[in-house]
Each structure stands twice: as structure tokens, then as C-alpha cells.
Amino acid sequence: xxxxVIAAHGSHLNPDASTPTYAHADTIRETGAFDExxxxxxxEEPHFREVIRTLESDEVFVVPxxxxxxxxxxxxxxxxxxxxxxxxxxxESDGTSASxxxxxxxxxxxxxxxxxxxxxxxxxxxxxxxxxxSVTEDPDVGEGVGLAVVGHGTERNENSAKAIEYHTERxxxxxxxxxxxxxxxxEEPEVDDVTDFFxxxxxxVVPxxxxxxxxxxxxxxxxxxxxxxYRLGWDVPAEVDGxxxxxxxxxxxxxxxxxxxLERAADAGAELGDAIDxxxxxxxxxxxxxxxxxxxxxxxx
Amino acid sequence: MGMDDGxxxxxxxxxxxxxxxxxxxxxxxxxxxxxxxxxxxxRDADDTFTLTIDAADIxxxxxxxxxxxxxxxxxxxxxxxxxVAAYVTNWHYWQETVGGEGTARRAFLRWCEHAPxxxxxxxxTGVEAGNTGGEAxxxxxxQDRTLPVPDRYAALQxxxxxxxGQLCITAxxxxxxxxxxxxxxxxxxxxxAGTDIADLTVYDDPREAREIAxxxxxxxxxxxxxxxTLETGWAFTGLSGEELVDAVxxxxxxxxxNWHREREGNLDVDHWAETADRQSGIYEVVSELPHxxxxxxAEACCVDSQCLRRREWEYEDGxxxxxxxxxxxxxxxxxxxxxxxxxxxxxxxxxxxxxxxELELTPTERNQLEELIDxxxxxxxxxxxxxxxxxxxxxxxxxxxxxxxFSDEGKLEMREQSESESGSESASEVESESG
Numbered sequence: 001x002x003x004x005v006i007a008a009h010g011s012h013l014n015p016d017a018s019t020p021t022y023a024h025a026d027t028i029r030e031t032g033a034f035d036e037x038x039x040x041x042x043x044e045e046p047h048f049r050e051v052i053r054t055l056e057s058d059e060v061f062v063v064p065x066x067x068x069x070x071x072x073x074x075x076x077x078x079x080x081x082x083x084x085x086x087x088x089x090x091x092e093s094d095g096t097s098a099s100x101x102x103x104x105x106x107x108x109x110x111x112x113x114x115x116x117x118x119x120x121x122x123x124x125x126x127x128x129x130x131x132x133x134s135v136t137e138d139p140d141v142g143e144g145v146g147l148a149v150v151g152h153g154t155e156r157n158e159n160s161a162k163a164i165e166y167h168t169e170r171x172x173x174x175x176x177x178x179x180x181x182x183x184x185x186x187e188e189p190e191v192d193d194v195t196d197f198f199x200x201x202x203x204x205v206v207p208x209x210x211x212x213x214x215x216x217x218x219x220x221x222x223x224x225x226x227x228x229x230y231r232l233g234w235d236v237p238a239e240v241d242g243x244x245x246x247x248x249x250x251x252x253x254x255x256x257x258x259x260x261x262l263e264r265a266a267d268a269g270a271e272l273g274d275a276i277d278x279x280x281x282x283x284x285x286x287x288x289x290x291x292x293x294x295x296x297x298x299x300x301x
Numbered sequence: 302m303g304m305d306d307g308x309x310x311x312x313x314x315x316x317x318x319x320x321x322x323x324x325x326x327x328x329x330x331x332x333x334x335x336x337x338x339x340x341x342x343x344r345d346a347d348d349t350f351t352l353t354i355d356a357a358d359i360x361x362x363x364x365x366x367x368x369x370x371x372x373x374x375x376x377x378x379x380x381x382x383x384x385v386a387a388y389v390t391n392w393h394y395w396q397e398t399v400g401g402e403g404t405a406r407r408a409f410l411r412w413c414e415h416a417p418x419x420x421x422x423x424x425x426t427g428v429e430a431g432n433t434g435g436e437a438x439x440x441x442x443x444q445d446r447t448l449p450v451p452d453r454y455a456a457l458q459x460x461x462x463x464x465x466g467q468l469c470i471t472a473x474x475x476x477x478x479x480x481x482x483x484x485x486x487x488x489x490x491x492x493x494a495g496t497d498i499a500d501l502t503v504y505d506d507p508r509e510a511r512e513i514a515x516x517x518x519x520x521x522x523x524x525x526x527x528x529x530t531l532e533t534g535w536a537f538t539g540l541s542g543e544e545l546v547d548a549v550x551x552x553x554x555x556x557x558x559n560w561h562r563e564r565e566g567n568l569d570v571d572h573w574a575e576t577a578d579r580q581s582g583i584y585e586v587v588s589e590l591p592h593x594x595x596x597x598x599a600e601a602c603c604v605d606s607q608c609l610r611r612r613e614w615e616y617e618d619g620x621x622x623x624x625x626x627x628x629x630x631x632x633x634x635x636x637x638x639x640x641x642x643x644x645x646x647x648x649x650x651x652x653x654x655x656x657x658x659e660l661e662l663t664p665t666e667r668n669q670l671e672e673l674i675d676x677x678x679x680x681x682x683x684x685x686x687x688x689x690x691x692x693x694x695x696x697x698x699x700x701x702x703x704x705x706x707f708s709d710e711g712k713l714e715m716r717e718q719s720e721s722e723s724g725s726e727s728a729s730e731v732e733s734e735s736g
Contacts, residue, residue: 012524012639015515022511043638045526046554050634053558054550056404075581107569 001057003036004028004265007048007077008065008210010041017211018044020253021065027258027283033275034061034265042072048080052105052112059111061265065252067119067208069098070157082106083114095159096120096166100268113268118260119208120163121267125170127256130284132177132204135236135248139285142176146200150191150207150220153184161187164208177204185215185223192223195241202237202244210252221247255283308386308481311393312374316366318396319344337396338416338450340388342369354388356449387454390482398483399542405561409549410542413486414461414472415448418564457484465630466553466609467491467531470545486545489536501536507544510537510551519683525639527553527609527631556610556631563613563632571635574617580641587644592616594651595644600624601678602640603633660715662706669693669702 006025011017021039029037040051052060062081064073069091078086083103091098098116105112118124132147133139149171151164164182172180178200183191194203205224207216218230226234226247237244251257259279266272319333319342333344343351350364352372361372375386395416401407411418448456458480460473471487474480493501504510517523517530537548549557562568571579573595577588590598599622603612610633612626626633636644662670672693676682685692692698708714 012642013522015522022508026508043642044524045637046550047638050555050558053562054405054555056401056406071582079579079581 001035002059002061002270003038003055003057004034004261004270005038005040005051005055005060005062006065006261007040007051007062008042009072010044011213012043014213017213020211020250020257023253023255024065024258024261027255027279028261028275031262031272031275031278033262033272034270042076042080048077049082052081052108052110055108055110057110059113060105061113061115061268061270063115063261063264064117065210065257065261066117067151067210068157068160068163069093069095069117069120070159073098073117078103078114081112081114083112086114091116095162100264102268113265113270115264115268118257118264119210120166121260121263122170123260123263124251125167127254127260128167128206128208128251129171129176130256131206131248131251131254132246134254135206135246136202136204141204143178144200144202145177146179146181146198146203147171147177148181148183148191148194148198148203148205150205150209151182151184152209152215153186167208185219190223191220192225194224194245195243198243201242202246204246204248206248206251209250212250212253216250256280258283308374308390311390311397311482312370312386314393314397315342315373315389316370319350335392337392338388340385340392340450342373352385354385357385357451359385384451387482388450390480391450391454394482394484405558406543406546408561408564409546409557410472410484410486413463413470413545414453414457414484415446416453417447454480460487462494464491465549465556466527467529468549468552469494470549475539484542485538486540486542487536487538488540488545488548490531490533492533493536496533498536498538501534504535504537505539507537507540507548507551510548514552525608525637527556527633528607529605529609553609553631559634560631568613568632568634570613570632572614572617572620573622573636576614576636576641577644584641584645586648587641588648589652590644590648591651594647596622596624598640598644598647599626602643603627605629608633608637657718658715659718660706660713666702666706669698673699 004025006021008018008021010021018039018041021041025037025039028034035057036055038046038051038054040046040048042048046054062077064077066072074088074091082105084106085103086101090101093116098120100113100115103112103114104110128147128149132141132145136145149164149168152160154161161182161184164184168180168182171177179198181189181197183189183194183197185191189197191205194205205220207220209216221227221230221234224245224247225240226238226245234247237246239245259276262270262272262276262279266276315335318335332346335342339354339356341351341353343353345351349362350366350369351360351362352364352369353360361368364372372385373389375384375389395407395411399407399410408418453461457472457474458477460471463470463472467490469489469491472484473487475483475485489501504513513532513535514526515523516532517528518532523530531552537544540548546557559568574588577590580587595616599612602608603610604625605627608627609629610627610631611629612622612624613632614635615621670693676685676692676694682694685695687696689695690698706713
């Protein structure tokens with residue numbers, strides 16, 4: 001038997017924080033590729049600490065639903081899962097290249113394939129592009145359009161910016177959008193000035209965040225000038241400084257994220273049959289772009 | 302032979318199992334036994350069979366295959382007390398449908414119908430091994446009796462109810478008219494036990510439990526799944542055993558796994574000190590929380606009125622906290638993330654030194670402060686009637702106190718006494734932190 005555990009942050013304050021986690025877990029459940037699929041959280045239940053013991057499978061694939069390699073993926077999750085032999089060096093990563101390492105969870109004696117975060121997987125590039133398709137409702141979006149990928153920045157963790165730049169570069173190389181740029185919340189180039197960095201009239205803005213919350217639903221919309229007060233909502237597209245801003249909200253809510261989770265598990269040796277193809281087929285039409293301007297989310301803590 | 306399909310197929314499966322066991326052995330003159338919940342069928346070396354059910358005073362030896370089959374399927378109804386067929390369909394349900402030997406899932410489903418928990422293969426070891434049942438099964442409450450097959454079969458006809466936190470679980474036969482041993486499970490809120498099913502919203506997908514568990518009846522987010530604030534008005538009906546365990550897992554994550562570990566004697570409790578030492582980042586500070594404060598925290602957060610898990614962690618091994626740990630069926634094996642997050646707040650707050658403040662209050666106003674704190678602590682503010690000015694936590698009463706005793710800056714007026722001199726000359730107005 002094999003199990004998939006999706007390890008996400010969750011929130012004590014915001015019930016929406018776990019919504020994408022549940023949605024992607026359900027997509028994967030419906031493929032039947034795993035005998036068991038579990039959501040696990042740092043701030044909700046089941047906690048990382050107690051999730052493995054809820055499984056009957058001997059072989060467990062743990063995929064962090066996080067954007068970058070850093071504090072949570074390198075320290076918190078392995079510690080809470082009791083992966084005693086874990087060492088970040090075992091990923092042999094340059095900051096965005098972690099794939100997996102096989103360990104044992106010492107409380108249950110199960111084999112744990114501890115995977116790199118979804119945010120740094122190559123398949124994530126496709127999710128960002130699809131998010132742009134979703135928000136513009138244009139499956140061919142690109143020509144005459146600029147794409148801004150928004151990241152948190154380096155304040156907490158340098159790998160966070162690396163992940164943003166990695167995908168931005170991959171999208172740029174494809175030549176699909178007239179311009180593709182990385183912008184950040186707490187470092188230059190800042191998302192506040194997004195219109196300064198683009199010549200295109202239309203700019204699609206995709207935050208590389210897992211869930212909608214304080215940053216994606218309050219901070220960024222106000223900082224970009226989409227709205228004076230997030231509680232009033234904003235238009236999609238919204239007119240700012242002579243540009244039309246198509247603000248997508250968190251990329252992690254895109255249905256295709258389920259594919260990235262599966263790819264991570266497959267890279268770690270999970271037997272998935274044709275599940276990846278089926279999930280791609282099911283989620284490859286743009287989805288989940290609700291703009292959601294009325295959302296009154298609070299910050300996850 | 303007058304038997305129903307379910308009983309017939311259970312009989313065939315049992316015979317196949319006996320035969321298969323035979324083929325799997327190299328020596329052909331081995332004996333082979335199916336032994337479960339009081340039923341014992343042995344294929345002897347001479348290819349005859351022995352059927353024994355001690356509890357029903359049934360013992361047949363030297364049976365040929367046809368005679369055995371006839372006995373197993375039985376002329377008797379599966380329901381009849383002591384009927385052989387009941388034991389056969391019972392074997393089939395547990396060994397073929399449920400399976401999962403040694404798993405928490407199986408143990409929980411056994412518990413749901415008061416079946417002996419560790420007597421799965423008829424090897425009567427362990428405290429709960431009652432072959433014929435009727436023994437206490439080691440439950441903390443000491444009221445958890447196990448039932449032998451005929452008693453369970455009679456009870457499953459009407460349904461057997463068990464409580465798990467605020468959940469009520471009913472185990473019953475899938476087909477009451479022609480019970481074939483297959484069980485299904487219903488799940489609802491204990492407070493809805495007397496509610497007509499027609500008045501409840503009925504679900505059948507365990508995943509719907511996630512949504513129900515997310516908000517309380519006032520629509521507020523429930524970050525703590527085991528808080529006693531589960532909303533009412535719903536029911537899951539006709540769940541399979543696996544679906545029941547999934548649904549309970551969504552309502553109360555990991556409770557079954559930890560309950561099972563506790564029963565097996567290997568619950569790995571992490572006490573406060575260990576849990577605090579493990580924290581990092583912004584939570585590293587929680588290890589500085591004073592010993593007394595850990596006790597107040599447990600009293601504030603972990604008693605049954607706040608969380609239905611039974612707190613098994615203490616300050617550290619051998620150093621117990623005074624607060625009541627609760628008496629629910631499922632244990633709490635370490636401080637949860639909510640406790641750790643709150644502990645951070647208290648650890649920082651407790652690093653402040655105490656001071657002496659001087660302020661003017663009438664006796665009624667002093668009492669009112671206590672009533673206000675109690676009303677919030679007991680989550681009673683919603684219940685206080687608008688015009689009930691006798692209640693100190695009434696809104697008008699609180700607004701009056703604020704109008705009278707707060708400064709223009711919105712702070713409670715008081716003076717802080719310095720340590721060296723007491724008396725009001727030296728006092729200055731201080732700001733409360735919560736302002």
C-alpha cells in the first residue's frame with residue numbers, strides 16, 4: 001500500500017487557508033492512485049506530528065505544499081514527522097532542485113519518501129501559465145501581454161526569491177508572453193511599482209503563494225493600487241497607471257496544482273499508473289479564477 | 302437449505318479458507334483451523350471437520366464436508382441466539398470485509414459494536430480476549446463491556462450506539478430483514494440523538510465532514526477540531542466501516558490512531574517540557590513559560606469545556622499539572638499547535654514583572670470586572686440579554702463602566718506605584734497593554 005501526505009501550513013484564523021489543500025487532495029483521491037491520501041498541517045489537524053500514524057500504508061510519500069525550500073521544508077516538517085535521520089544536505093539541492101529522500105518515521109516504522117516542495121518543481125511553471133489563462137479567460141494569453149510573478153522575497157529566506165526567479169526564467173524562455181518579470185513584496189523590484197516595469201498595456205499578475213490570505217487578498221491588491229481598501233474589492237482587469245492589471249490571486253488555488261503534487265510523488269517512486277495524465281486532463285482547463293475580490297480573509301499566522 | 306445468499310456466501314468463503322489453508326501447507330496431514338469470536342472449525346488430518354462453539358454448547362466432530370456446510374449455513378436463522386450461521390457471517394464480516402488485522406481502523410469498528418478487541422484470530426491473549434465476551438475490555442471508564450456474537454447480533458438488529466466526543470455512531474446490520482453479517486454505520490451529533498432523521502441534512506460522502514467541522518453553529522471558524530462546538534443538524538447514514546473511519550478522521554483527526562495506541566500500551570506522550578524544547582523560530586520562546594503558567598494554560602485551554610481530548614501530557618514525566626485532563630475516550634498526547642501558539646503569547650507576557658496599580662472602583666464595579674472576565678471566559682456574552690442590566694457583563698453595563706472609568710485616551714484610569722515609595726504622589730497614569 002502507498003499513501004500520499006500533503007503537508008501544508010494551514011491557519012488558526014483563516015478557514016480558507018486549507019481550502020486548496022483539500023481540493024487538490026480530493027482530485028488525487030479520485031484518481032485512486034494512492035490507497036490513502038491525507039492532508040496534514042502545521043496549524044490545523046491532523047498535525048504533521050500525528051498524520052503518519054493515521055495511515056495503514058507502509059510506504060508514504062510526503063509532499064510539502066510550500067513554495068520554496070526553507071524553514072518549513074528543511075526544519076519544521078521533518079522534525080515534526082520524526083524523520084530522525086533527516087539532514088537538509090540529503091536533498092543535495094541548490095535551493096530549487098530538491099527532489100526526495102527516503103527516510104524512516106521513527107514513531108511508526110514506515111518508509112517515508114520526503115519530497116521537495118511543490119513550488120520548485122518544473123511542473124509549477126505550467127501552473128503559473130495556466131493561472132494566467134484562468135484569470136484572463138484566454139487559453140492563448142501571451143501575445144501583447146506582460147506576466148508578473150509575485151514572490152514574498154528574501155526577507156525570511158533566500159530560496160523564496162530563487163523559486164520565483166526560476167519559474168520566471170523558464171516562462172521567459174518559452175517566449176509566450178511579451179514580457180515576463182519577477183516582482184516581490186519586500187525587495188526590489190517591488191510589486192507596488194509593477195506598472196513601471198512593463199511596457200505592455202495588459203499585465204497579468206500571478207502571486208506564487210499556496211493559498212489566498214492576507215498577502216494575496218489584502219496587501220498585494222492595495223499595494224498595486226487595484227483598490228484603496230481590499231474590503232471594497234477590485235476589478236479584474238483593473239486600470240492602474242494606464243495599464244490593465246489582471247490580478248490572479250494565489251497560484252496554489254489552480255486545479256492543476258494536483259498535477260505538481262503527483263509529479264513530486266512520481267519522482268520519488270510512487271506507482272501512479274496513468275493518474276498524472278488523468279489529472280492533467282481534468283485540471284488542464286483553466287479553473288478557479290474567481291478573482292474573489294470580496295474575500296475578507298485574515299492573515300494566516 | 303433455507304439459507305439466504307449472504308449466509309451462503311459466507312459459508313462458501315469459510316470453506317474456501319479452510320481448503321486454501323490446506324493447500325498452502327506442504328504436509329497434507331496437517332490440521333487447519335478457522336477460529337474467530339468463539340467459532341472454531343478445524344479440518345482434521347483425516348479430512349473430517351470439527352465444529353465447536355463453546356458459548357452455544359455446540360461441538361461436532363468427524364463431520365464430512367457436506368455435513369459441515371449444512372451446519373455452518375444452518376437451518377437456523379442467522380439471528381437466532383447461538384445460531385451457527387451468525388458466527389459464520391460474523392467471521393466473514395470481520396475477516397473478509399473489514400480485515401486490517403492489528404489496525405486502528407479494525408479496533409475502532411470492533412469497539413463500535415462492543416466486540417472483544419484483541420480476540421481476532423481466536424488466540425485468546427491480552428486483557429480483552431474474552432472468547433465468549435461479557436468481560437470488561439480494559440476501558441478507562443470500566444463500563445465498556447464486550448458482547449459475545451449472539452448478543453451483538455441481537456443488538457445490531459436495532460443498532461448499537463457509541464459516543465466519540467460529540468459524535469454518536471450507530472453500528473447496525475445493512476439488511477435488517479435478512480442479515481448477512483454485513484454492517485453499516487450511521488454518524489451524527491450526540492445532541493441530535495432524539496431528532497427525526499427527516500429534520501437532519503443527510504450526507505454519504507465522508508469528505509463532507511470537513512465542511513461541517515469547519516464552522517460552529519454561529520458560523521465561526523473552528524481551528525480546534527476537538528473543541529466541543531461541533532454544529533448539529535446533520536447525519537451520515539449507511540457508511541461502510543472504512544467510510545466511518547474516514548469521517549471520524551475528518552471530524553476528529555488522529556483520535557482513532559492515538560486511542561488505539563493507548564489501548565495497545567504504546568501511546569507516545571510528549572509532555573510540555575519536551576514539546577516546548579522542540580520548538581524553533583518564533584515558538585522557541587515557549588520553553589520560557591513558567592511552571593505555574595503551564596498549569597494555568599492547561600486549565601484555560603485543555604479542560605473538557607474547551608477540548609474533548611483527554612490530556613495525557615503533563616509538565617514533564619512525574620510532574621503532573623493540577624488541571625483536570627478530562628475523561629473522553631481519546632487521548633491528547635502532546636500540546637497541540639493552538640496551545641503552543643497561545644503559549645508564545647503567555648511566555649512573552651509572563652516575562653514582564655508584576656507591578657502594583659492603584660485605581661478607584663466601587664464594590665459593584667469591582668464585582669463587575671469579575672463578571673466581565675467570567676462572561677468572556679465562559680463564552681457567555683452572546684447569551685446576555687440586552688436589557689439585563691443586573692448582569693455585570695451586560696453591554697450597557699460595560700459601556701457605562703467605560704464611560705465612567707476610562708480616560709479620554711480609552712485607558713482604564715489608574716496609577717502605578719513604584720516599589721520604593723507608595724502613595725499617590727509618585728504615581729503616574731499607565732497604559733494597559735490591551736488598549
